[in-house]
Amino acid sequence: MRILHTADWHFGKTIEGRDRLPEQIAFVEELCGICVDERIDLVLVAGDVFQSPNPSAAAEELFYYAIDRLADHGSRGVVVVAGNHDNPDRLCAASSLAGRLGITLVGLPKEEFGPTSLGAGKVYRVNGGQAWLELAVPGVDYTAVIAALPYPSEGRLKEILAQSLDDKELRQGYNDRLAGLFSTLNTKYRTDTVNLAVSHLYVRGGIESDSEHQIQVGGAYAVDPLVFPDQAQYIALGHLHRPQYVGGTPAPCRYAGSPLAYSFSETGYAKSVTIVDVQPGQAAEVREVPLAAGRPLVRWRAAGGLAQVREWVDAGRDKNAWIEVELEIKQALALDEIQELRAMHSGFVTIRPVFHMLDNDLDKQPARLNSMPLNELFVRFYEQQNGGLKPDEKLVQMFLELSQSILANEDTDPQDDTGGEAAT
Numbered sequence: 001m002r003i004l005h006t007a008d009w010h011f012g013k014t015i016e017g018r019d020r021l022p023e024q025i026a027f028v029e030e031l032c033g034i035c036v037d038e039r040i041d042l043v044l045v046a047g048d049v050f051q052s053p054n055p056s057a058a059a060e061e062l063f064y065y066a067i068d069r070l071a072d073h074g075s076r077g078v079v080v081v082a083g084n085h086d087n088p089d090r091l092c093a094a095s096s097l098a099g100r101l102g103i104t105l106v107g108l109p110k111e112e113f114g115p116t117s118l119g120a121g122k123v124y125r126v127n128g129g130q131a132w133l134e135l136a137v138p139g140v141d142y143t144a145v146i147a148a149l150p151y152p153s154e155g156r157l158k159e160i161l162a163q164s165l166d167d168k169e170l171r172q173g174y175n176d177r178l179a180g181l182f183s184t185l186n187t188k189y190r191t192d193t194v195n196l197a198v199s200h201l202y203v204r205g206g207i208e209s210d211s212e213h214q215i216q217v218g219g220a221y222a223v224d225p226l227v228f229p230d231q232a233q234y235i236a237l238g239h240l241h242r243p244q245y246v247g248g249t250p251a252p253c254r255y256a257g258s259p260l261a262y263s264f265s266e267t268g269y270a271k272s273v274t275i276v277d278v279q280p281g282q283a284a285e286v287r288e289v290p291l292a293a294g295r296p297l298v299r300w301r302a303a304g305g306l307a308q309v310r311e312w313v314d315a316g317r318d319k320n321a322w323i324e325v326e327l328e329i330k331q332a333l334a335l336d337e338i339q340e341l342r343a344m345h346s347g348f349v350t351i352r353p354v355f356h357m358l359d360n361d362l363d364k365q366p367a368r369l370n371s372m373p374l375n376e377l378f379v380r381f382y383e384q385q386n387g388g389l390k391p392d393e394k395l396v397q398m399f400l401e402l403s404q405s406i407l408a409n410e411d412t413d414p415q416d417d418t419g420g421e422a423a424t
Helices: 021-037 057-071 095-101 167-186 305-314 335-344 366-371 374-385 393-411
Strands: 002-006 042-046 077-081 103-106 124-129 132-136 144-149 194-200 234-238 253-255 272-277 285-290 297-302 322-329 348-355
Touching (some): 021 057, 042 194, 077 194, 144 167, 234 272, 297 305
Parallel strands (some): 002 042, 042 077, 144 194, 234 253, 297 322, 322 348
């Protein structure tokens, strides 16, 4: 059986207000092409289909189009589990229709599944129960038993996992509960089936990026690698956007990563999907297939200022990329320069001026800062952060009033720094 593992589509996500829908459409077309070229039997989507629990009509339309194309009229299996960004009910709203195409949508961790029958030559569920299903795929002589565990938070499990808010107790309670869930699911595997697990969670030690919405609180929702079922032949995960293996698990375990770069912390990430070839009782063979869809995210550091940016744009540098520009300047940009900069490249997402003091300012003694009035310190700081632009007088006045208020509250604080009562 040949399986394609993908995750973290985040349909509807933008980058600083720039629409990514055309790139997401291109990804879906590329993904469907890979399924045909690689003769994929089963697609596992490990959560975060949408960016928002309340996705736009365009995002939902693209999702339905994608799973319809992937299912190929019921000849290819598709299993989708909800991630922390997904609304479980919204994701599964079309389950009755999707099921007719051999598509299984899994919203909540305790969801129950039963057998289905779609006729000869179609995908169908042979059996199932709470958080697991056995899937038959046309052209494959054996079935797949899939432990399908969507994002398992306390709220979605509808359980209290610890009696206190202590981070250690929360973490232990969460790990114990997930280990118990996977232990139960482990009993559903057989020696004559392909045994898989798919989930959306954070395994301790994984490499994160800025575009992932945190699903752990103080590490409480970060699980140990050993919670997974030891009879699984492959564990497909979602949540982390960098494709990566997870170490220390009882079976090969991998994050497929997001298909597009969704933050500038992902600059340089190679995006891919994961393909798994596996037979009953045999070790899985795992490989990556790179993705070409999506505009790259790059950072420019223009030490030469506006002139250097002009030179790079004229040379066609990164013409198809989304770009974060850091522009070194010695004086504030004029209005026409700002307008020119914005019009230079359609891919400029953020333009951050970095103000450098003039040479005659460099020999000023740092100690002098301690003797400066507070308003002058604020003005200097504002200028350095905003490319030499001076703050409005009203803003300076507001800062002074707020500072005085804070200092006054500190003077009247009835407790000292250690929490004890102040001396009288």
